[in-house]
Amino acid sequence: MKIQPTAYIRLILTLLGGWFLVTAMVSCKKETPKKEEPIPFVRLLKDRQFKSNILKRDIDYAVLLPAEYENSNDSFPVVYLLHGFGDNETAWITGGLIQYYVDQNAASTVPMIYVMPVGFNSYYVNKYNGQYPYMDMFVNELVPLVDSLFRTKTDPNQRAVMGYSMGGYGAMIMPVKNPDVFKTGVALSMSFRTNEQYLDEPQSVFDYQWGPIFGGYGMSGEARFTDYFKQYSPFQFLQNTDDQSMTGLNLFFDCGDDEESLSETNNLLHSMLRDRSIKHEYRMRSGYHSWDYWKKSLPEALKYISYAVQQKPYPDENNLLDYGVEISSDKILLHQVEASEQIYHVVLPSDYSTTTSDYPVILVFHDEEINVPPQVSNKILSLLNNQIVAAKLPASIIVEVPVGASQPDQDVIQKLINEVDAEYRISDKREEWIAIGNKNGGRLAFDLVSQHSEKIHACLLFDALLPDNPDITDTSIIYYLDITDEGLQYKTNNELYLNLRKNEVPHEYRVRQGLASDNDFLNGIFEAIGFINKNLKS
CATH class of the missing domain: 3.40.50.1820 (Alpha/Beta hydrolase fold, catalytic domain)
Known part of the structure; x- marks a missing residue:
């Protein structure tokens, strides 16, 4: 059948109208926006x-x-x-x-x-x-x-x-x-490097590590001290x-x-x-x-x-560590060295009366601060005794010797050791003797060990008043040097440390936060318990 032109035009218009209607309906539909994922926080x-x-x-x-x-x-x-x-x-x-x-x-x-x-x-x-x-x-x-x-x-x-x-x-x-x-x-x-170390640096090391930065490449002696190095x-x-x-x-x-x-x-x-x-x-x-x-x-x-x-001043010293239960007074035995005013305290192991064994000795020379009550001695004895009870130290006889500015001479100390030896069952093995001291007490311990190395195995010194330019060569003794960073004896303790290093004498060196007070001494002993246990061979 032949389609008339007018009918053809109407058909085309109808189809176009339908297409526009469908398109309009589709375009009127709301598109659902895509949900944006939050960016995760990465620290x-x-x-x-x-x-x-x-x-x-x-x-x-x-x-x-x-x-x-x-x-x-x-x-x-x-x-x-x-x-x-x-x-x-x-x-x-x-x-x-x-x-x-x-x-x-x-x-x-x-x-x-x-x-x-x-x-x-x-x-x-x-x-x-x-x-x-x-x-x-x-x-x-x-x-x-x-x-x-x-x-x-x-x-x-x-x-x-x-x-x-x-x-x-x-x-x-x-x-x-x-x-x-x-x-x-x-x-x-x-x-x-210190000045001395800088001069001693091998040339190859100096030219690789220091010369390219501070100048003086290829130089030796004081020529290495360039003006630039001196500024830095x-x-x-x-x-x-x-x-x-x-x-x-x-x-x-x-x-x-x-x-x-x-x-x-x-x-x-x-x-x-x-x-x-x-x-x-x-x-x-x-x-x-x-x-x-x-x-x-x-x-x-x-x-x-x-x-x-925060612009807050940093504390000069740590709080006193918990030394445990204070020992009862009836367990502290008071003695006085014959023909002397020097007193000392003894604490025995809990099993002392039920055994026949000889015991190691922990000898503590305690420099008492002026106007400090005697309870400080009790704290030292309590600290060491509690470590023994907790099996962190071997069962030992503790001898605590309080000393002041007028420290006893070595004759009195020798009498004290003889009295302890006669009164109690103590070991005659040097590996089972340790001397501990702070300040003036540290000097006593240092001198005792120097003069009686056959008796004592290890020496622990806390802010000790040491002689100038000490020279220790005996490698059979092990030293534990401990000083607070505000302590007054920093020079002599460092000299002893350098001497022990040079002579290859066994040692440990500690610098701690503190003021060299009795509390710092107690904290120092507490931190040294592992060293004491290791070197007090029972």
Whole structure:
């Protein structure tokens, strides 16, 4: 059938109208918007990078944000974490497990932002020839960048630097050279050299590690002491009494006593700071150049930084540790040395009356503070007795000798030992005798051991008043030196430590928080229980 033109046009219009109607109906349907997934909060930001115009290269860094960052608008203090020679910006994450330790110590610290930049092998300073101004990059690019990207507190009191080894030096020198940017430095096993060590450094080591940074490449002798080095070595600029660059800062140093040379480096710096009355904290514990040591430093280091950013004074000494139940007075046997005014106390093991055994001896010379009640003697006896009851020490006879400024001579002490020997069943094996003393009592213990090495196996000295330039060569005695960082005898104790190291005499060295008080003596004994147990062979 033939379709007329007009009918054809009407058909086309009808079809088009239907198409427009369907299209309009479809287009009128509301599209359901896609639900946007929230971006999860990530505390540890790794693999970050920025272009340094100063160094003309990319700088890698990582950031650890506090857990409180997500749900608040607060700003936070910033801690810059510096790595050691040969490491990179990942070291504090993989080796230091920084997020774990920050979270573990959250109860004793304020929330803070931690920034971990790559430091190359720069020692975190500008090179002497201006060719690699790392410190300039750090202060003028990295710090402003962090402040622009994160909610940071920008006052210098709210910024700290902490580092280990090479980073320990960086943590010290950054605040010294930039006090308007950083007020706090925490140096763990600070890697640097005393003047003497710098001169003795083998040429190949010097030319690789020090000469390219501080100048003097290829030089020996005092030619190594370039003008630039003198500006950046604390062993140089602290000799200038007019130099105040380390005054007014919050400085914390911590180093292991088993370090090859850095323990001597850090000890000397502590002594120089003490000589100049520059406020700081210093710790020395058992350990060497390792993450195992530095991770054990973190609880107090983080606490110290937390105090600093809150601008709170750090406590001069620890609280007295819990020494346990006080011993009853009827168990303390009072004696007086014949033909002498010297008294002493004896505490016997609980099984003494039911056995026929001979017992080891713990001989304690206790320097009593003026106007301190006699209960301090009871606390010492209680502490040691409780450790015996808890089987943390072998059953032993405890002999406590209180001494004052007018200490007894060695003849009186010899009489005392003879009386104890005659009265009680004590061991005649030198491995089962230990002498302990603090202050003047420490000098008594030191002299006794020096004169009677056949009798005593180990000697523990706490803030002891030692002779100048001691020279100990007897390797059959093991020494435990313990001094508080505010103690007055820091020079002579360090001299003895150096002497024992040089002569390879067995020893341990501790520097603790404290003021050399009776409480500090008790805390020191408590911390030495493991050493006493190890060396009191029953």
